[in-house]
Amino acid sequence: MTSIASEYNADIFITLWRLVMAAPTSAFKALKSSYEKAQAERELGAMDDAMLKDIGISRNDIHNKVWGIN
Numbered sequence: 001m002t003s004i005a006s007e008y009n010a011d012i013f014i015t016l017w018r019l020v021m022a023a024p025t026s027a028f029k030a031l032k033s034s035y036e037k038a039q040a041e042r043e044l045g046a047m048d049d050a051m052l053k054d055i056g057i058s059r060n061d062i063h064n065k066v067w068g069i070n
Contacts, residue, residue, distance in 0.1 A: 041066045 044052065044062045052058060057065055064070070 037066050 041062055044057070044066065045059075049059060052062075
């Protein structure tokens with residue numbers, strides 16, 4: 001095997017290793033974000049309509065605003 005091929009294979013291995021090692025962190029961040037958004041949705045849902053109006057959203061908009069849906 002040539003030196004170039006050996007370096008290329010090492011680069012691929014390093015890249016794959018970094019992806020594998022980053023996966024748990026990425027998954028944890030995604031779960032944490034989902035939990036926080038669900039919590040915000042519950043808290044906004046518990047507010048009365050007057051409070052929601054004061055912050056500029058309607059009850060029908062809560063889910064879309066929290067989750068960033070147009």
